[in-house]
Amino acid sequence: MTGITAYGAYIPRLRLNRLAIYQAMGWFAPALIMVAQGERSMCNFDEDSLTMAVAAARDCLTGMDKRAVDAAYLCSTTLPFADRQNAGIMTTALNLRDDILTADITSSQRAGTTGLIAALDAVRAGSRKQVLLTATDKRLTKPAYFYEMWFGDGAASLLLGDEDVIAEFLGSYSVTHDFVDHYRGADRHYDYMWEERWVREEGYAKFIPQAVQGLLKKLDLTMQDVGKLVFPCLFRAEHRTIAKGLGAAPTQVMDTMHDICGETGAAHPLLMLTAALETAKQGELIVVAGFGQGCDALAFRVTENITKLPPRRGVRGALADKLTTDNYMKFLKFRDLIQPEMGIRAEAPTQTAMTALWRNRRMLTGLVGGKCRACGTPQFPKQDYCVNPACCAHQSQDDYEFADVPAQILSFTGDLLAVSVDPPAVYGTVQFAGGGRFLADFTDCDAQEVRVGLPVKMAFRRRFTDSERGFAGYFWKAIPQQPASEEAPAGKEVK
Amino acid sequence: MMATGIKDKVAILGMGCTRFGERWDMGAEELMVEAFQECLADAGIERRDIQAAWLGHCLEEVGMGKCAAPMGVALRLPHIGITRVENYCATGTEAFRGAVYGVASGAYDICLAMGVEKLKDTGYGGLPNPGSGFGSLTWQWFPNASAPGLFAQIATAYAANYGITDQDLKRALAHVSAKSHANGALNPKAHLRRPVTIDQILASPIIAYPLGLFDCCGVSDGSACAIVTTPEIARQLGKKDLVSVKAIQLSVSSGYEGAFNEWQGDNFYTAGKCSLAAYKEAGITNPREEISMLELHDCFSITELVTYEDLHISERGKAWRDVLDGFYDRDGKIPAQIDGGLKCFGHPIGASGLRMIYEMYLQLSGRAGERQLANPRYGLTHNLGGFPHQNVCAITILGGDK
Numbered sequence: 050m051t052g053i054t055a056y057g058a059y060i061p062r063l064r065l066n067r068l069a070i071y072q073a074m075g076w077f078a079p080a081l082i083m084v085a086q087g088e089r090s091m092c093n094f095d096e097d098s099l100t101m102a103v104a105a106a107r108d109c110l111t112g113m114d115k116r117a118v119d120a121a122y123l124c125s126t127t128l129p130f131a132d133r134q135n136a137g138i139m140t141t142a143l144n145l146r147d148d149i150l151t152a153d154i155t156s157s158q159r160a161g162t163t164g165l166i167a168a169l170d171a172v173r174a175g176s177r178k179q180v181l182l183t184a185t186d187k188r189l190t191k192p193a194y195f196y197e198m199w200f201g202d203g204a205a206s207l208l209l210g211d212e213d214v215i216a217e218f219l220g221s222y223s224v225t226h227d228f229v230d231h232y233r234g235a236d237r238h239y240d241y242m243w244e245e246r247w248v249r250e251e252g253y254a255k256f257i258p259q260a261v262q263g264l265l266k267k268l269d270l271t272m273q274d275v276g277k278l279v280f281p282c283l284f285r286a287e288h289r290t291i292a293k294g295l296g297a298a299p300t301q302v303m304d305t306m307h308d309i310c311g312e313t314g315a316a317h318p319l320l321m322l323t324a325a326l327e328t329a330k331q332g333e334l335i336v337v338a339g340f341g342q343g344c345d346a347l348a349f350r351v352t353e354n355i356t357k358l359p360p361r362r363g364v365r366g367a368l369a370d371k372l373t374t375d376n377y378m379k380f381l382k383f384r385d386l387i388q389p390e391m392g393i394r395a396e397a398p399t400q401t402a403m404t405a406l407w408r409n410r411r412m413l414t415g416l417v418g419g420k421c422r423a424c425g426t427p428q429f430p431k432q433d434y435c436v437n438p439a440c441c442a443h444q445s446q447d448d449y450e451f452a453d454v455p456a457q458i459l460s461f462t463g464d465l466l467a468v469s470v471d472p473p474a475v476y477g478t479v480q481f482a483g484g485g486r487f488l489a490d491f492t493d494c495d496a497q498e499v500r501v502g503l504p505v506k507m508a509f510r511r512r513f514t515d516s517e518r519g520f521a522g523y524f525w526k527a528i529p530q531q532p533a534s535e536e537a538p539a540g541k542e543v544k
Numbered sequence: 545m546m547a548t549g550i551k552d553k554v555a556i557l558g559m560g561c562t563r564f565g566e567r568w569d570m571g572a573e574e575l576m577v578e579a580f581q582e583c584l585a586d587a588g589i590e591r592r593d594i595q596a597a598w599l600g601h602c603l604e605e606v607g608m609g610k611c612a613a614p615m616g617v618a619l620r621l622p623h624i625g626i627t628r629v630e631n632y633c634a635t636g637t638e639a640f641r642g643a644v645y646g647v648a649s650g651a652y653d654i655c656l657a658m659g660v661e662k663l664k665d666t667g668y669g670g671l672p673n674p675g676s677g678f679g680s681l682t683w684q685w686f687p688n689a690s691a692p693g694l695f696a697q698i699a700t701a702y703a704a705n706y707g708i709t710d711q712d713l714k715r716a717l718a719h720v721s722a723k724s725h726a727n728g729a730l731n732p733k734a735h736l737r738r739p740v741t742i743d744q745i746l747a748s749p750i751i752a753y754p755l756g757l758f759d760c761c762g763v764s765d766g767s768a769c770a771i772v773t774t775p776e777i778a779r780q781l782g783k784k785d786l787v788s789v790k791a792i793q794l795s796v797s798s799g800y801e802g803a804f805n806e807w808q809g810d811n812f813y814t815a816g817k818c819s820l821a822a823y824k825e826a827g828i829t830n831p832r833e834e835i836s837m838l839e840l841h842d843c844f845s846i847t848e849l850v851t852y853e854d855l856h857i858s859e860r861g862k863a864w865r866d867v868l869d870g871f872y873d874r875d876g877k878i879p880a881q882i883d884g885g886l887k888c889f890g891h892p893i894g895a896s897g898l899r900m901i902y903e904m905y906l907q908l909s910g911r912a913g914e915r916q917l918a919n920p921r922y923g924l925t926h927n928l929g930g931f932p933h934q935n936v937c938a939i940t941i942l943g944g945d946k
Contacts, residue, residue, distance in 0.1 A: 393667040397675025405680040413684050428803050436803045460701035460809040460932075464693030464752040466670055473753070476687035477697060478933065484805050488697075488933060490687040496753065501704035512684065524685045 051173040052214035052349060055358060056323045057109025057206040059101045059185075060310055060367035062493050064088040067198050069375040074193035081193060088373055089311035090201040092187050094383040094470040095492055095510040095526065098127045099135055101204035102185040103142045103509040105316075107452070109181070109206035112359025115143060118208070120150040120177045124164035124184040124315050126233070128153060129521045138523065139183065141414040142509045144450055150177070160184065160315040161205070162339030166221045166347060168209045173218065179210040186314025191239055192386055199283050201311025203367075205319035215358055216326060216335065216349035222264035225343035228252050249287045253340060257282070257291050260344035261336060268348055272296035276333035276351075277325045279303040281317040281340065309368060315341075324364040329355055372493075382470060395468045399515040401522055411448065416507060416525045418485055419446025427451075427484035449485075451507065451525075456481040458503045458529065463496030479505050479527045492526040504530045549825040553648045555775040555788040555945055558587025561902040564766035564890035565735040572607040572662040573618035575767035575892075580619050580658070587771040588781060589654065591619070594771065596646050597626040597656040600639030602893040602929075604630075606672055607662045615658060632929025633843065634794070635659065636768065636897025637938035641792050643772050653777055659899070660767035661892035670763060671893075692760050693752035694931040695844040700754065701809035702850060706861040714754060716864035717845040718745040721758045723873050724842060724881045728888025730914045735762040735890030759845040764890025768898035770905075775945050785909040786945035790922065791825035793818045795937045802933040812847075814937035815854035815926065823856075826941040828922065832857045835941075836920035837907060838872070838880040839900035841928035842887050848880065851926055882907065882915050897938060900925035904942045 071085035092101070102123055110118075121143075123136035130138075136151040154164040161184030168180040185204035190197040209218075230248040231240045242248075257280055265271060272278075278297045282288035285307060292302040303321050305312065313320055318339035325335050329351040338346040362370075374380075381387045411417040412430045419431030423442035426435060427449045435442045461477030468474075475496045480486040491499065492510055505527035512524040560583030562575050570578070584591065599615045601607055608614035612626035629638040636659035643657035666672050671691055676683040703713045722742050728734040740758065748757040778786055795818035801807040819831070828834045835857065842848035852863040857878065858871075866872065872880040883889050883903040886896060904923035906912040922943045929936040 394670070394673045397673040398677050400676050401684065402676075402680035406684060409681055409684070426804070430803075432799070436799050438798065438800050438804070460697035462693045462696035462700060462752045462755075463750075464690050464696070465749075466690040466692055466751050467688050468673065469688060474688045474690075474693065476689055476693065477700070478802075478809055480805055486803060486805055487685075488687055488689070488694075488802070488931075501700055513688075522684055 050214045050217050051169060051211050052209065052217040053207050053326070054179070054210040054213050054215060055109050055113050055208040056326050056363065057105050057107070057111065057361055058204070058320055058323045058364040058367050059104035059108060060090045060203045060364070061092045061096055061101065062370055062372050063091045063093055064371050064373045065091045065377065065380050066373055066375045069377040070193065070198060073377040078193045081195070081198065084195055084198045087308035089198065090203055090313070091380050092202045092383065093493060096187070096202070097129050097511055097521070098125045098185040098187045098204070099129050099138060100510050100523070101187065101202065102139050102183045102206070105185065105204035105206040106139065106143055106181060106183045108362050109208055110143065111361040113208060115145055118145050118149060118179045118181050120168070120171060121145060121181040122152050122154050122164045122168055122183070124154040124160040124182070125186050126155055126158065126160060126315055127187050127189070128155060138414060141410055142523070144415045144417060145181070158315055158341030159339045159343065159345055161317070161319045162337065162345035162347065165207065165319065166223065166345060169218045169221070172209050172211055179208060182207045182209060184316040184319045186316050188240070188314045189238055189384060192381060196240070196242065199307070199312055201313050203310060203313035203320050204316050205323045207319060213354050213357070214352055215355045216329070216351050219348040219350055220264065220268050221345060221347045222260055222267050223343065223345045224256055224259045224263065226256060228256070228342055245284070249284050253282050253284070253287050254291055256344040257338050257340055258295055260338050260346035261295055264336065264346040264348055270334070270348070274334050275301055275336050277301060277303050277329065277335045279318065279321045279325050279335060280338035281305050281312055281321060283312055320364060326355070327363050327365055331355060379471070391468060399513060399517065401515060401520055413524055416450065416452045418449050418451055420449035421445045422447060427481065429485045429487050451481055451485060454481045454483065454485070456505050456507065456527065458499065458501055458505060459486065460501065461491065461499050463499070475499060490526045492528055494529045498531060499529050506530060550644060550648055550792050551790050551825055551827065552775065552788050552945060554644045554772050555778040555783070555786045556905050557589070557654065557771045557773045557778050557781065557783060558583050559768070559770045559902050559905050560586060561733060561768040561899055562766050563733045564762070564764040564892060564899070566664050567765035568664065570765065572601070572660045572767070573614060575662065575765060576615060576618050576658060576660050579767040579769045583769045583771055589771065592622060593654050594621065594624060594656045595652040595654055596624055597621060597658060598639040598642035599626055599628045600630070600635040600657070600659040600894040600897065601628060602630050602632060602635045602661060603663065603672055605677070606665045607660070631936045633841065633893050634897060634927045634929035634936040634938040635894040636899065637792070637925065637927040637940060638897070640770060640898055640901060640940065641794070641938070643770065644789055644792060647772050647774060654771060654773045656769060656771050657898060658767070658769040659895035659897060661894040662765050663763050663892060664765050690752060692755050692844060695847055696752040696755045698810060698850055698932045699846040702846065705808055705810045708864060710754060713864060714746060715742070716849060716867045717759055718742045719867050720842070720845040720848050721745050721887055724885045724887035727874060727882055727915070728884025731884050731889060734884040734888050735764045736884070736888040755844055755846065761843050761886035762888065762890040764892050766890060766892035766895045766899065768895045768902050770898060770901060787905050787908045787942055788945035789940065790943045791822040791939070791941040793822040793825060793939050795821070797930070797934045809932065811850050812854050812928065812932060812935065812937060814935055815851055815928070818937040818939050819855045822939040822941050826922065828941070831855060835878055835922050835924050837882055837904070837917055837923045838878055838926070839883065839885065839903055839923070840880055840926045841896070842881055842885040843891060843928070847928065848885070855924070855926065879917060882912070882917065897925065897927035900927060901940060901942065908942060908944055
């Protein structure tokens with residue numbers, strides 16, 4: 050049996066209140082009021098499609114044997130590198146094996162579902178045992194645009210295999226049309242969008258039914274057999290109409306998360322699929338469709354293993370862990386859409402020595418340190434001599450992954466002098482249970498709430514951006530974990 | 545093991561120190577000349593009598609560039625051996641150590657130690673931001689940090705580990721800075737010469753929590769230098785009230801603090817070790833009773849506060865009480881930062897270690913003017929380079945050569 054063996058998701062903690070966009074730019078684009086409801090997810094300044102992919106994949110691999118993964122595909126239209134395999138960065142961050150197949154699948158909003166079909170076909174053909182399929186997007190628009198309202202940032206990850214399958218792959222059906230509802234030239238930052246009415250009526254309303262009906266016919270199924278129909282659509286009314294036209298009752302249709310997240314590009318069909326799997330029952334049929342220059346559709350049958358999957362954060366956990374902001378200027382700065390004065394201090398050199406990055410890739414990208422065979426001390430970074438002053442053994446360390454080791458804060462500050470996109474720069478010494486500590490940047494935190502002794506979780510984040518050379522540097526940051534409070538609401542409001 | 549230490553093997557023949565501050569009129573070369581002129585006159589020798597020299601210059605990117613040659617050129621030293629040393633903010637003491645060891649080894653009779661830094665050529669406040677110039681690996685994982693933020697780590701850990709409230713710690717830190725401002729006001733060479741009140745300090749904006757503006761030292765241009773020789777030669781040259789070197793010790797981090805889960809993050813492990821080695825070398829058994837005065841590396845108020853403990857003068861977790869009791873004030877038991885310290889004299893990196901020694905030299909030879917303390921016996925300088933978890937601690941002890 051081929052199918053999904055695990056799922057994971059990531060939605061950034063920050064959510065932008067859509068009304069804030071209207072409040073800032075309504076004078077310029079009054080029509081924004083029509084879509085200024087709910088909130089959209091937004092990346093922190095140190096997040097991008099790659100860091101979200103790593104976070105979603107870590108969630109997916111919770112409790113799974115990641116050494117068994119023998120292929121990893123990364124699907125996105127907004128990857129940080131046009132020529133440096135982004136999937137390779139992701140697998141290094143995840144510490145997957147080196148002898149695996151990796152690929153970036155890109156250039157269409159359909160990349161996520163197309164990648165999923167390719168991964169499942171590889172497993173079904175028997176050429177791969179376990180494929181990690183991750184889709185992610187952080188789509189950029191100019192300010193004060195409907196699409197800025199509608200888009201969200203996020204990632205989803207699925208593990209495909211032929212053992213302990215939680216949702217059996219029944220088949221897929223695709224249609225390809227060179228339908229240019231939008232496009233982005235290879236040298237451009239922003240999409241160019243054609244008229245919505247045409248996109249709705251000639252695109253969404255035709256291609257999604259073509260693919261879904263083609264799939265059902267191919268599998269000899271009807272809409273009555275479907276438990277959950279999963280497909281994104283930017284237009285709420287059109288989403289309803291398409292589902293109705295396909296014969297699906299509202300109870301069969303998965304919510305697009307428009308009000309609480311926004312559409313996460315190539316990741317969105319898989320993010321919605323992940324949400325569907327979180328509430329799926331054994332035997333349930335799930336049909337998922339992804340639109341983009343045509344449409345892909347896939348069908349899955351949920352198995353009894355769905356209840357045996359180790360607990361994970363998933364879409365539900367990611368949605369609940371949120372911080373809503375009305376600060377539209379922050380959104381713009383985080384996406385480099387405004388250029389406030391950063392001062393001469395920010396003009397420091399930013400070149401990266403690729404040789405040093407290569408030598409230290411496991412340390413920098415994978416957060417791999419060492420554990421001494423002589424005295425048992427875990428340490429970071431891994432060096433030739435053990436750091437334990439009572440040991441100092443030579444070349445005695447085995448690789449030791451720190452990313453998932455519990456850690457807490459030993460010291461910290463909120464620094465207003467250090468150059469930062471989101472001052473103060475918060476950082477401090479984090480100390481890992483069992484051994485190992487280092488001075489780390491903190492992220493996704495309010496400096497006022499950081500305390501010595503707070504637990505932290507490590508996250509793969511962008512450490513710096515070298516705009517002069519078009520390079521992004523990545524390392525790991527600590528996210529302080531506030532103790533759960535009974536009275537605290539699920540989300541918080543900040544300015 | 546034959547080592548006998550440095551005690552009383554080397555004496556200071558002369559010293560010089562520029563006014564510290566925003567010396568828009570001078571580059572590092574001219575600052576060196578200003579200090580050197582005073583030093584030569586004080587030593588009563590000629591340029592040609594200097595046999596070897598050590599230059600301490602840390603941030604060459606905003607100063608003179610690499611190498612010792614710019615000093616040879618600026619001072620027109622006649623093709624003698626000059627070594628450039630750099631050890632972060634402990635650079636000045638490192639230059640002094642080189643010159644002192646040069647004499648003590650018997651290789652030379654008279655050596656020069658020069659420290660200089662030109663910081664105010666960056667176009668912005670604070671120390672230069674090295675970015676990826678900070679080592680090809682370090683840049684890729686070290687936090688986005690500034691000096692105040694790195695030293696603030698000590699403050700948050702100290703408060704948490706000893707259960708001290710924010711208010712108590714801030715009050716003690718304010719006292720540390722107010723005391724140095726009062727001292728600096730008496731020093732014509734100091735960068736910052738205005739006394740400030742505790743309230744002013746407490747009301748100042750936060751730079752890196754919990755450190756505010758007045759918890760941070762001045763960023764200054766300046767130079768200081770010393771000519772050293774043996775006590776015998778010094779006497780032959782007619783030098784009176786000799787000040788001799790009782791101890792010079794260095795302790796450099798091994799990675800233990802930064803990467804091994806033992807150090808508590810609320811002190812300087814190197815200073816704890818370095819001070820004991822210095823006391824041993826100087827023959828001091830009870831520092832709280834025997835040391836007369838301190839010039840500490842008060843780059844930030846918290847650094848000075850925990851250093852009182854690292855020097856084994858205040859008890860662990862109690863320095864803040866000693867501070868509030870006035871123990872380290874001008875009229876206290878052990879006055880600290882009599883010249884204003886880094887806080888108010890200023891902190892031209894490569895010069896600071898020698899500037900501290902300069903004040904001790906003036907005090908011990910009874911030439912400190914308005915700041916003169918009564919009958920000082922031992923003066924200790926503490927010069928720290930790096931960060932709390934990875935640093936260079938340099939300590940000297942000076943005293944009269946009786």
